[in-house]
Amino acid sequence: MIIWLNGAFGSGKTTSAFELKRRLPNSFIYDPENIGYFIRENIPKQLHESNFQDHEQWRTFNYDMLTYLSNTYEGTIIVPMTLFNRQYYEEIVQKLIDEGIPLRHYILYADKNTLLKRLNKRLERGDTWTKAQVDHCIHAFNTDITEEKIITDNQRIDEIVEEIAARSDVRLLPDNRTSFKKWFDRMMVLIKHIR
Numbered sequence: 001m002i003i004w005l006n007g008a009f010g011s012g013k014t015t016s017a018f019e020l021k022r023r024l025p026n027s028f029i030y031d032p033e034n035i036g037y038f039i040r041e042n043i044p045k046q047l048h049e050s051n052f053q054d055h056e057q058w059r060t061f062n063y064d065m066l067t068y069l070s071n072t073y074e075g076t077i078i079v080p081m082t083l084f085n086r087q088y089y090e091e092i093v094q095k096l097i098d099e100g101i102p103l104r105h106y107i108l109y110a111d112k113n114t115l116l117k118r119l120n121k122r123l124e125r126g127d128t129w130t131k132a133q134v135d136h137c138i139h140a141f142n143t144d145i146t147e148e149k150i151i152t153d154n155q156r157i158d159e160i161v162e163e164i165a166a167r168s169d170v171r172l173l174p175d176n177r178t179s180f181k182k183w184f185d186r187m188m189v190l191i192k193h194i195r
Contacts, residue, residue: 007108008137026075
């Protein structure tokens with residue numbers, strides 16, 4: 001099964017994905033962003049799109065890789081990736097579903113103030129590309145891609161992860177880490193994924 005965590009930047013996708021992986025045996029995180037960086041590093045700058053999702057190759061490669069993983073990997077594939085363009089959602093997520101691949105898609109949803117506070121907490125100061133996308137994301141998740149939202153404004157990460165697991169009908173291992181260890185692990189995820 002694929003669990004796709006969608007949502008605006010700052011909605012908690014990456015943190016939730018790594019917490020889910022920690023507590024879900026035989027799970028793997030697949031990060032479609034890596035393909036975007038590969039494309040950027042391997043084509044001339046003049047061919048770069050401002051959003052790497054606009055490269056058709058990005059969408060095709062991620063669809064192909066997720067099809068391959070779904071057909072060959074026995075465990076759960078967790079995909080933390082913002083997709084707010086309906087066409088791109090159709091080309092990857094909906095196409096996988098239409099082909100019978102078990103996929104649960106959740107939008108981790110929060111209001112604009114919450115998202116901006118979270119982005120500031122991860123040291124995004126001033127006008128950044130991710131902050132500029134917040135309004136586009138909120139609009140898209142209210143009008144174009146509206147399926148299965150998990151409202152995260154007032155939820156802790158543990159609660160979000162447990163809700164994802166319950167909706168996906170998967171059983172989580174108990175989390176026996178201390179509060180400090182949880183905080184430390186989450187900070188490490190945040191630091192590793194600031195790009």
